[in-house]
Amino acid sequence: MITHRFAFIFVTIMINLLLTSCGGEADGSGSSANKTPQASATPVPAVLAEDLNEPDDNTQPENHESSAFYFSYDDSASTASKELTFTALQEGRVPPASWGRPYEYLNSEKFTHFNADSYLPFDVSFGIYAAQALEIPLREEIDDALYALGVNISGPNMTQEERPNVVLTLLVDVSGSMEAPYAIETYGDHRTLLDVVKVGLMTLLDHLKEGDVLNLVTFSTGSDIPVQNWFYNPSDDTFTNAVAGLYTQASTNLNAGITKAYEAALQSYQSHKANRVIILTDAYANQGEVNPTIIAENTVINGREGIHFAGIGIGNGFNDRFLNQLTDIGKSVYAAMISPGDAERIFGAGFMNFIDSAVSDVKFRLSYPNNFTHFSSAAEEVSEDPEQVNSTNFSYNSSQFFLELFSTQNASDSDTFVLTITYKEAGETQTIEIEKTLAQLQAAGGELHIKSAAAATTLASLVNGELSCDVVLASSLYAATEVSEIFSNYRDAIDHYCALINKN
Known part of the structure; x- marks a missing residue:
């Protein structure tokens, strides 16, 4: 702060004058300590007063009454690390x-x-x-x-009745790694990561309504669209049969999946509905290189809200850092879906979190x-x-x-x-x-x-x-x-x- 700097300069001048009067020379160095201890996962910045004019001998520096900072508790609203x-x-x-x-x-x-x-x-x-x-x-x-x-x-x-209709593109990882057990100990008929995904997708059907549109895109080495532009109809088994028929194969090419998902989402895009892509994956790509540009470019379309990208990490070993980065770019949320119980919660009571924002561009200042x-x-x-x-x-x-x-x-x-x-x-x-x-x-x-x-x-x-x-x-x-x-x-x-x- 200026006050400290002025005091330091003044003392240095006086020491030099005293040493000079005695015929000596002065050589000194100094350092200042940050007032704020660093005791948190997020470093707290030192708060500096505004620049002050150099005071004369009879003037005290201005005393500022308050300090402030801006903060964010995760722009993707993730809960993954706690659940893991x-x-x-x-x-x-x-x-x-x-x-x-x-x-x-x-x-x-x-x-x-x-x-x-x-x-x-x-x-x-x-x-x-x-x-x-x-x-x-x-x-x-x-x-x-x-x-x-x-x-x-x-x-x-x-409520479900009040929410806007959604055009939802579900991007499902069906690579070989999704055959792994979702936990060390599993229960019931659900054993693998892909089984957990299936539980979530079947739960989703109970939380859709007339006017909702679904795309189902899968990816492994390549990508496919088993269900495209399907309008929700509880009497139509198209989506149910497609989910039941999912199986694992080959390696993981995330970029191929994301590219295909946005092709389907853009073809089904309806500006008066909430348009979302949700990826369900362990997020470990072993083929291809993910280019997040396609996600960022489509968050706004023609000056209106575009297609937001959300993520669900499957199992207890998924690459959560990578998924967090993608959903930050996609302006949406991500969560961990470790067990079948998590799948029922996320696609049940928690489904609204993926669909619509009450308010946007929120910032907090204290x-x-x-x-x-x-x-x-x-x-x-x-x-x-x-x-x-x-x-x-x-x-x-x-x-x-x-x-x-x-x-x-x-x-x-x-x-x-x-x-x-x-x-x-x-x-x-x-x-x-x-x-x-x-x-x-x-x-x-x-x-x-x-x-x-x-x-x-x-x-x-x-x-x-x-x-x-x-x-x-x-x-x-x-x-x-x-x-x-x-x-x-x-x-x-x-x-x-x-x-x-x-x-x-």
């Missing part, structure tokens, strides 16, 4: 560090609201919890008081008092520059929980936090600004929800290596007695994880 982690723990395997993505753990849970306010089209719960010493496990100790800020935001709901330090974030992206944070599309029947940690030495009840939400609705940019004092945030009653979110992100931090089991098991958060079902599930998962680590 829990499956690994159930099977007695230590999940890899790449699965420790805290924002996906939070995305996977359905938090209830606390003292919510309605800011159409959103409902927002906004609270803060003053944590006790060692209550929330941290990678490094801090001397200041710790405050955990939680925000639960949910969009509007929409302003906080300068006497607080933004210590840690569970977000995927954090920056003072809005251009460095991707906007999101907020689906119907969906919600997100945000967890941000702050430290301070001198909190005041009148300290003010401001959450700003910008978004587009019907093509028009809208802004919501929610301003709360520290006293109001503490009175919101979100303690149990914030602790539950902290338990979720704690497991993620164990998996990604930021926290150790010794630190977590010794924390008072782990020993909490008044807990939610979400908290209990994560505490059990932490037990399993640490038992596996100690065993190995």
Whole structure:
């Protein structure tokens, strides 16, 4: 900051003058430390005050009252890494560090609201919890008081009857790798990854309605279109027979599949309907090279919403990083479909998440008092520059929980936090600004929800290596007695994880 630079220059000049008067020479160097500890999966940027004019001897630098940052909790709204982690723990395997993505753990849970306010089209719960010493496990100790800020935001709901019709192109991987078992232990008649896909596709039929259109595209070494431009008709077995007849073959050429899927989707495109491509794959290409350009080029068609690309990773070993990148480009969501139960959930109650966005180009900004330090974030992206944070599309029947940690030495009840939400609705940019004092945030009653979110992100931090089991098991958060079902599930998962680590 300018203040520090001025002090440094002044001291340097004085030392030189003193040494010069004694006939000596001076040689010095200096360094400055970042005020913000890096204790989160997402590095928190140092917050710098605006440029100030150099003060004279009688002038104090201006005191800025607040700082701010933009953030995103995953623009593809993925839940994959959490689902993969829990499956690994159930099977007695230590999940890899790449699965420790805290924002996906939070995305996977359905938090209830606390003292919510309605800011159409959103409902927002906004609270803060003053944590006790060692209550929330941290990678490094801090001397200041710790405050955990939680925000639960949910969009509007929409029923099957209310949703727009969809032109849905299902791109199914039928390569040889889809013959692998979906888990170490399987049950019933469903054994392979392709079996899981079939369960999902058959469940889908119960959630279609008159006017919906389906394409079924398969790919392995090449690609094929078993069903094209099929209008939903519960009496017509065309789609059911095609799904039953799917079988695995040859190698994986993802690019051939994506190219063929967009050929079918463009031929069936209807501007007044939601047009979507959903890929179901383990996402391991061993032939050809994937070119994402075709996905990006078709998200907007003739100035209107085009064809969005969603992804479903099959089994517990799919290439989730790659699928996340593709769906980010395609402006839609992706999820993990590990078991037949997941297939029924995703293509049942969760189907709406793939179909329609309630609002688009959503961005979040949080302003906080300068006497607080933004210590840690569970977000995927954090920056003072809005251009460095991707906007999101907020689906119907969906919600997100945000967890941000702050430290301070001198909190005041009148300290003010401001959450700003910008978004587009019907093509028009809208802004919501929610301003709360520290006293109001503490009175919101979100303690149990914030602790539950902290338990979720704690497991993620164990998996990604930021926290150790010794630190977590010794924390008072782990020993909490008044807990939610979400908290209990994560505490059990932490037990399993640490038992596996100690065993190995």
